Amino acid sequence: MFRKIGVVGMGTMGQSIAEMLAAKGLDVYVTEISAERLGQAMDMLEASLDRQIERWAITQAEKKLILNRIHREVSVVNLSECDLVIETIVEDLDSKKAVFEELDRILSPDAVIASNTSTLSITELAGATKRPERVIGMHFVYPAFRVDVVEIVRGLQTSDETYGRTKDFIDTLLAKRSVMVYESPGYVTTRLICLLINEALHVLEEGVASAEDIDSAMRVGYRFQHGPLEMADRFGLDSVLAALERMFREFGELKYRPSILLKKKVRAGQLGVKTGVGFFAYNKDGERLP
Amino acid sequence: MNILVLNAGSSSLKYQLYEMTGEKVLAKGHVERIGMDSSILNHEAEGRPEVREVSEILDHTAAVRKVLDMLTHRQFGVLESARDIHAVGHRIVHGGETFKQSVLVDESVKREIRRLFDLAPLHNPAHMMGIAGVEANLPEVPQAVVFDTAFHQTMPPTAYMYAIPTVLYRKHKIRRYGFHGTSHDYVSRRAAEFLGRPLEELKMVTCHIGNGASCAAVMHGRSVDTSMGMTPLEGLMMGTRSGDLDPAIVPFIINKEDLTLNEANSMLNKHSGLLAVSGISSDMREVVQAMQEGHEAAKLAFEMYAYRIRKYIGAYAAAMDGLDAIVFTAGIGENSDLLRKRVCEGLTFFGIRLDEERNALRSKEPRLITTDDSKAAALVVPTNEELLIARDTYRLVTGMQASQH
Numbered sequence: 077m078f079r080k081i082g083v084v085g086m087g088t089m090g091q092s093i094a095e096m097l098a099a100k101g102l103d104v105y106v107t108e109i110s111a112e113r114l115g116q117a118m119d120m121l122e123a124s125l126d127r128q129i130e131r132w133a134i135t136q137a138e139k140k141l142i143l144n145r146i147h148r149e150v151s152v153v154n155l156s157e158c159d160l161v162i163e164t165i166v167e168d169l170d171s172k173k174a175v176f177e178e179l180d181r182i183l184s185p186d187a188v189i190a191s192n193t194s195t196l197s198i199t200e201l202a203g204a205t206k207r208p209e210r211v212i213g214m215h216f217v218y219p220a221f222r223v224d225v226v227e228i229v230r231g232l233q234t235s236d237e238t239y240g241r242t243k244d245f246i247d248t249l250l251a252k253r254s255v256m257v258y259e260s261p262g263y264v265t266t267r268l269i270c271l272l273i274n275e276a277l278h279v280l281e282e283g284v285a286s287a288e289d290i291d292s293a294m295r296v297g298y299r300f301q302h303g304p305l306e307m308a309d310r311f312g313l314d315s316v317l318a319a320l321e322r323m324f325r326e327f328g329e330l331k332y333r334p335s336i337l338l339k340k341k342v343r344a345g346q347l348g349v350k351t352g353v354g355f356f357a358y359n360k361d362g363e364r365l366p
Numbered sequence: 367m368n369i370l371v372l373n374a375g376s377s378s379l380k381y382q383l384y385e386m387t388g389e390k391v392l393a394k395g396h397v398e399r400i401g402m403d404s405s406i407l408n409h410e411a412e413g414r415p416e417v418r419e420v421s422e423i424l425d426h427t428a429a430v431r432k433v434l435d436m437l438t439h440r441q442f443g444v445l446e447s448a449r450d451i452h453a454v455g456h457r458i459v460h461g462g463e464t465f466k467q468s469v470l471v472d473e474s475v476k477r478e479i480r481r482l483f484d485l486a487p488l489h490n491p492a493h494m495m496g497i498a499g500v501e502a503n504l505p506e507v508p509q510a511v512v513f514d515t516a517f518h519q520t521m522p523p524t525a526y527m528y529a530i531p532t533v534l535y536r537k538h539k540i541r542r543y544g545f546h547g548t549s550h551d552y553v554s555r556r557a558a559e560f561l562g563r564p565l566e567e568l569k570m571v572t573c574h575i576g577n578g579a580s581c582a583a584v585m586h587g588r589s590v591d592t593s594m595g596m597t598p599l600e601g602l603m604m605g606t607r608s609g610d611l612d613p614a615i616v617p618f619i620i621n622k623e624d625l626t627l628n629e630a631n632s633m634l635n636k637h638s639g640l641l642a643v644s645g646i647s648s649d650m651r652e653v654v655q656a657m658q659e660g661h662e663a664a665k666l667a668f669e670m671y672a673y674r675i676r677k678y679i680g681a682y683a684a685a686m687d688g689l690d691a692i693v694f695t696a697g698i699g700e701n702s703d704l705l706r707k708r709v710c711e712g713l714t715f716f717g718i719r720l721d722e723e724r725n726a727l728r729s730k731e732p733r734l735i736t737t738d739d740s741k742a743a744a745l746v747v748p749t750n751e752e753l754l755i756a757r758d759t760y761r762l763v764t765g766m767q768a769s770q771h
Contacts, residue, residue, distance in 0.1 A: 079401070079424075101377065101401070131625065132633030135606075222626055301624075 078188070078245050080105065082155035084175055085165030086117035088312065088350070089192055089218060093162060095121055096221035098145040099134070100250055105158055107149040114148055121146070127361055128221075156182040160245070162214055164192040167318055172196060173204040180205035188238055190214040194266040195322035198231035198259050209235035212242050215257075217265055218311060224252040227263045261326040262319060269307065270319050270332075276304035277335035280355075287355045305355040306364065308338075309348030317342050367763070368392070368450055369756045370437075372430075373457040374496025376488065377401055379429045383437060383444065383451070384756040391752075392444045393437060397429045405429070409436045411444045426492075430499035454500050454509045455759030457548070457751065458493045460486035461513030462539060468516065468758040470766060471497060471509040479511070485539065485596070508766065510759040517547030520588040525685075528595075542600070544592035546574040546696075550582040551589075552754045553695045553747040558587075560732045561691065561743060569686040571679045574749065575705070576696030577648075579604045581675065583682035591685050593678050599634055603674050605648035608638035610674075643667035650698045650705065672708035679713060689716050689742050694735075695749040701728075706735060710744055717741025 079102065083094045086108045097104045108114035125139045134142070152175065155161055161183065163175050172191065179189050188210045191201055202208035213229025226246045230239055239256070246254040257263040262270060276290050285293070291303020300307075308316050317334050324332035341347075341354065348354030349362045357365040367387070373380040382394040395409035395417075405423035410416045417436065423429050434448045445451070456471075462482045469475055476497065483490050493511075500509055518526075526542040527535065534540045550572045557572075558565040565587040572582045579602040582592040593601025593609075603609040611634075620630050641648035644667035646656050656664035683689040692713070694706055703725045710720040719740035727733065732747040 103402070131623070131629050132637040133626075133629045134632065135636050 077249060078160035078241070079103065080158045080160075082107070082149075082158035082161035084152055084155070084161060084163045084179070086114060086121075087164065087166070089216065089220070090164040091117055091121045091124065092218055092220040093164060093192065093216055094146055095124060095142065096216075096250070098142045099138075099221060101145070102249070103145050103147065105147045105149050105155050107152055107155065111150055114150070118146070118148060123361075133221075152178050153182055155179070156184075158183065159187050160190060161187065162190045162192055167193060167196060167315075167322070169196055169200065172201055176201050176204040176211070180207060186210075188212060188241065190242070192216055194263065195261045195319050195326075198229050199233065202231045202233055208233035210238050212238050213257075213259075213263075214242065214246070215263060215265065225255060225265070226250070226252050227255050227257045227265060229257050229259060229263060231259055261323045266319050267323065269304075270316055270323065273304045273308045273316055274320055274332070274335055274338070276308075277337050280305070281335060281337050309354035309356055309358070310362075311348070312350055313338060313341050313347045313354055367452045367760060368445070369759050369763075370433075370451050370454045371457070371752045371755045371759070372454060372496050372500070373752075374426060374492050374499070376492040379426065379433065379496060379499075381433050382752045382756070384753070386756065386760045389753060389756070395433070395436065397423060397432060400424075400426060400429050407432055407436065409442060411442060414442050414444075417442045426495035426499035427502045428499075430496070430503045434503055448504060451504060451507060453759050453763040454504065454507055455755040456493055456496055456500075456509065456511045457514070457755055458511045459489035459514045459545065460543070461511075461515045461519075462543070463519070463541075465511075465513045465516050466519040468510055468512040468755075468762060470762050471511055475511065485543075508763050510755075510762045512548060512755040512758050514545045514547050515543045517551040518544030518582070518589045518592050521590060521592070525591040540596055542592075542595040544580065544582065544589065545594045545598050546578070546580050546582075546592075547589070548751040548754050549574045549695060549749040550580075550584060550592070552751065553693050553749050554582075554584040554587065556732055556747045557691055557693045557745050560734075560745060560747065563690075568690045569683075569688045570691045570693055571682045571689065572693045572695065573675060573679070573699055573709075574696045575602075575675070575694065575699035575702075577605050578607070579609075579675075579696075579698070581678040581682060583685050585686045591682060602678060603643075603671050604639045605650070606636045606639045606641045608634045608642075640667050640671060643670060650702055654702065654704055668705075668708070672705055675705075675709050676712050679709070680716070683716050691743040691745060692718065694744070694746045700746055700748050706744070706746070710735070713742075718744055720744065 081097050081102055081104050083090050083104055083106045086106055094104045094106050108117055128134045129139060149155060161179050165171055165175060190212050192215055194215055198213045202211035205211055211231060212234050215227040215229060217223040217225055228242055243254050246252050279290055280287055287305050291305050294300050294303045317338050320332055320334040346353045349358045352358055359365055369384045369386055371382045377400045378398050380396040383392045385392050393411035397407045399405045400423050403422040404420050407419045423432055437443050438445045438447055460482050462485055464478050479490055479494055554570050554572050555565060558568055570584040572584055574580050578598050580592055580594045583590045599607050601609050616630060640653055644653045644664040646664055647653055653664045653667055657668050679692060698705060706725055710718050719737045721735060721737045725735040730748055734743060734745055736744045
């Protein structure tokens with residue numbers, strides 16, 4: 077079973093994954109592109125733990141224990157002892173390939189390299205390594221510590237053994253529900269939810285209903301925790317746009333074409349919770365403002 | 367006969383080695399952070415220096431091996447070889463409805479403990495790892511399991527059923543089980559001995575007041591009611607647990623505060639009780655100190671804590687139609703004379719007359735804290751769950767050996 081876990085890339089998703097892993101009692105080795113970025117990421121992670129205390133999810137003592145299990149590393153090279161490394165950097169194929177190449181060089185031959193990508197090809201990332209059978213996708217849903225599903229993505233060459241170890245890790249150690257998916261842009265979760273968000277944006281554009289009412293209808297009507305627009309704000313509108321564009325390119329079907337409104341919002345820098353404004357407004361703790 | 371008593375947690379292992387002829391503890395200690403590369407073992411044996419060792423202990427099997435190494439260590443150990451351990455007794459939190467007393471471990475017992483994982487998801491799996499760890503290291507040594515719930519299996523349905531659809535009882539075994547059974551069992555017997563009266567004649571309320579807290583109505587030596595329920599959350603207010611509350615509050619808060627089930631659970635178990643009301647600490651000593659310095663919230667927390675114990679004692683006096691003795695035990699019950707005073711002061715109706723001098727006395731021995739003319743007695747009886755586990759194990763193992771001859 078994996079015990080020492082590396083996380084490369086401490087953006088929104090990386091932080092969330094590292095926080096969840098450490099909360100499950102695992103030692104996590106995290107790294108970012110610069111010491112400064114890593115410091116910022118750790119500050120945000122700590123702020124997130126504080127919010128968890130406010131929500132009574134953890135105690136002060138547990139926060140300390142969690143932080144003690146997260147080890148900052150200045151370089152990917154320092155992750156060489158890990159038996160599983162999860163890559164969560166920007167959704168850019170070339171950057172990801174470079175990380176995979178480097179991890180392949182430094183990790184023990186037994187170690188598994190996983191990507192949290194939602195739209196890029198695991199098979200292609202595996203191609204950048206000499207161990208394609210030990211490359212797999214682990215797609216977490218944000219926020220990873222609250223959402224208990226993980227899509228395990230099998231690339232063309234991913235071995236049964238690697239799949240088995242990964243599934244075991246997720247089902248037993250992380251106590252999350254794993255879903256096996258084959259390589260396809262967006263898998264199940266991203267593909268379905270982005271389509272829903274995109275359609276909600278069309279409804280908004282067409283003036284069928286207000287943003288507030290669209291969200292209320294779906295939240296109350298279908299027991300969504302957040303409506304599709306607030307969900308988009310929470311994922312980050314730039315991420316939603318990137319996912320839709322990727323799927324549009326890959327599938328070539330019009331239904332994936334991102335709504336104009338989404339593009340405009342991203343161009344305006346209104347990216348949702350992380351900038352304080354998206355379709356709704358938020359405070360810096362990520363709470364919806366009335 | 368030497369008996370090793372184990373209490374296995376998910377990442378910890380506590381142990382005590384008993385020599386049963388004189389019921390003496392030869393050595394004790396605990397392993398922490400199992401599963402990490404820097405696990406810690408603390409070990410102490412009489413007349414030897416204390417040991418603290420940091421090493422990599424990846425699972426419970428390795429932890430048990432480490433403990434055996436320490437017990438047979440040339441310098442710190444107390445045994446010649448691991449063969450000098452003649453039996454192992456485990457503390458098991460949940461025995462469900464199956465286990466009404468301690469038993470020797472066999473395949474069917476293990477299967478049953480596994481089946482009960484659902485009812486004690488945090489504890490029983492860890493206990494099983496402890497059992498497996500002993501099997502791997504001492505395959506020939508008999509093992510016994512002693513359950514926290516077993517003593518309360520004598521409760522009648524009137525006490526253990528919840529007034530909710532009975533299909534839930536049939537499907538998921540949702541009912542009251544009670545905990546701290548080993549402690550309630552031990553102190554009630556010890557109290558009867560101390561009073562010099564037969565257990566079978568006494569109506570007692572035993573109050574196990576520690577980090578977790580529960581009261582039990584012990585009538586004629588049998589538990590007829592106890593304050594903890596399906597989980598250790600029900601009943602008294604505790605250090606960080608809420609104890610009794612209106613169940614409608616839970617969905618109400620989940621809705622208002624947008625909580626997950628996990629968060630709601632954690633709120634009631636780790637962020638409530640003394641800690642929540644005092645706003646200071648879950649530790650009774652710190653709450654009392656703050657109260658004495660005039661802290662209002664600490665005073666409220668203390669008063670609520672004492673009031674709820676008093677209510678349960680009153681309820682159990684009614685449940686048994688009488689009260690001969692109240693027994694205080696565990697960390698707070700044994701050490702906080704102030705709490706005992708506050709509880710007993712309001713029980714004059716039941717014939718309790720506190721003797722302040724006796725109450726203030728500190729001791730490791732059982733003692734009376736009421737006056738000689740008090741109609742009902744109040745006692746402090748230090749608990750010793752490990753000893754009871756060792757005794758049960760001893761009884762079972764010698765019984766097994768006798769039947770083999």
